[in-house]
Amino acid sequence: MNQMKKNFLPVRILAIETSCDETAAAILENGRVLLSSVVASQIEIHQQYGGVFPEVASRQHVRDIYRVVDQALQQAHMSLDNMDAIAATRGPGLAGSLVVGMNMAKGIAIGKQLPLIGVNHLESHIYSAWLYPDETPNPPAPPEFPLLALLVSGGHTELIIMKEHLVYQRLGGTLDDAAGEAFDKVARLFGLSYPGGPSIQNAAQTGNIKAFNFPRARMEGTWDFSFSGVKTSVLRVVQELEKSGRPLPVFDLAASFQESIVDVLFQKTLQAAKEFNVKNIIVAGGVSANQALRDRFLSQHEIPVFIPPLKYCTDNAAMVAAAGYFRFVHGKTDTLDIDVLPTWPISFTL
Ligand code: KG4
Ligand code: ZN
Numbered sequence: 001m002n003q004m005k006k007n008f009l010p011v012r013i014l015a016i017e018t019s020c021d022e023t024a025a026a027i028l029e030n031g032r033v034l035l036s037s038v039v040a041s042q043i044e045i046h047q048q049y050g051g052v053f054p055e056v057a058s059r060q061h062v063r064d065i066y067r068v069v070d071q072a073l074q075q076a077h078m079s080l081d082n083m084d085a086i087a088a089t090r091g092p093g094l095a096g097s098l099v100v101g102m103n104m105a106k107g108i109a110i111g112k113q114l115p116l117i118g119v120n121h122l123e124s125h126i127y128s129a130w131l132y133p134d135e136t137p138n139p140p141a142p143p144e145f146p147l148l149a150l151l152v153s154g155g156h157t158e159l160i161i162m163k164e165h166l167v168y169q170r171l172g173g174t175l176d177d178a179a180g181e182a183f184d185k186v187a188r189l190f191g192l193s194y195p196g197g198p199s200i201q202n203a204a205q206t207g208n209i210k211a212f213n214f215p216r217a218r219m220e221g222t223w224d225f226s227f228s229g230v231k232t233s234v235l236r237v238v239q240e241l242e243k244s245g246r247p248l249p250v251f252d253l254a255a256s257f258q259e260s261i262v263d264v265l266f267q268k269t270l271q272a273a274k275e276f277n278v279k280n281i282i283v284a285g286g287v288s289a290n291q292a293l294r295d296r297f298l299s300q301h302e303i304p305v306f307i308p309p310l311k312y313c314t315d316n317a318a319m320v321a322a323a324g325y326f327r328f329v330h331g332k333t334d335t336l337d338i339d340v341l342p343t344w345p346i347s348f349t350l
Helices: 002-008 043-047 054-075 095-112 121-130 179-189 196-204 228-243 250-275 291-298 318-329
Strands: 012-017 022-029 033-041 085-091 116-120 147-152 157-164 167-173 280-284
Touching (some): 012 095, 022 054, 022 318, 043 054, 054 095, 085 121, 085 318, 121 280, 179 196, 179 228, 179 250, 196 250, 196 291, 228 250, 250 291
Parallel strands (some): 085 116
Antiparallel strands (some): 147 157
């Protein structure tokens, strides 16, 4: 029966994501067709702390998780009986937050005798490039291997080659701050609210990208990134301006800073894509929601680029379901005693 089901019926995955401050659940069919996706954001709660407060985050997940999973089922007009497997983010992320989603997934897996799939959060971001909504008339072609993924989020900035499904070769990554982290920290210097990425993007809209020439760390000879230099440079400029008693030209500062980050991410990624002769580039993770970054990648026509729709750039469970599906069909299910992995490099895929 199970074999028949695999061959003839759609494979449906219920996925849960709680790696940081978003409680999310989604239902996905055959790895790509999204039936529902629900995200309960905690941004308003953490804004008062200027960043994510881990214990507050995990306790809020406890309050929200049941409602979010229930809503995902209702929106898809389904029950747990229609699911074939349950996927949850296993890491990397905040331990206390990961545990909430993983235990919910284990409870469902036990109660409904469903296979459990622990998914790497970074691979989930990459697999967001496979998603499309249920009502899409002509399904877009999926990304082709070999591909290069630029993963840019609040916790990570990595260049990853994929020669096939679930096989990841990490070329390099940030040696200090992640790109999103740099946006968040610099936004604070400008007096803008958390999360910094969207705030800087808004402020940059009317700013001049050439007003300030912030440094670009090219990290020649490596595929690594470094954003601490630009952050320090912004700090110095802000301190000088404040000393002079003049109001901060926030729009120009934001535009110039954003440009320096976009420039480095784009140049380095394109260089790696050419050197490794990839067929496609994927840009994923929260920072891939940045319009200037999207425009820069989409304005080059040498290598086709996949950037997920905005709502699948920041943390969500649809992408966990997509990665979970490919793990499931490759026989990578997990036992009910798996622990969460707050530190889990993508190249050490289990
Ligand atoms: O992927 P994500 O939701 O969580 C992590 O896995 O870290 O990424 C969150 C990060 C935050 O640092 C946020 O400032 C950044 O993504 N971000 C943006 C934009 N939207 C979110 N950065 C630049 N421009 C944006 N529009
Ligand atoms: Zn993320």
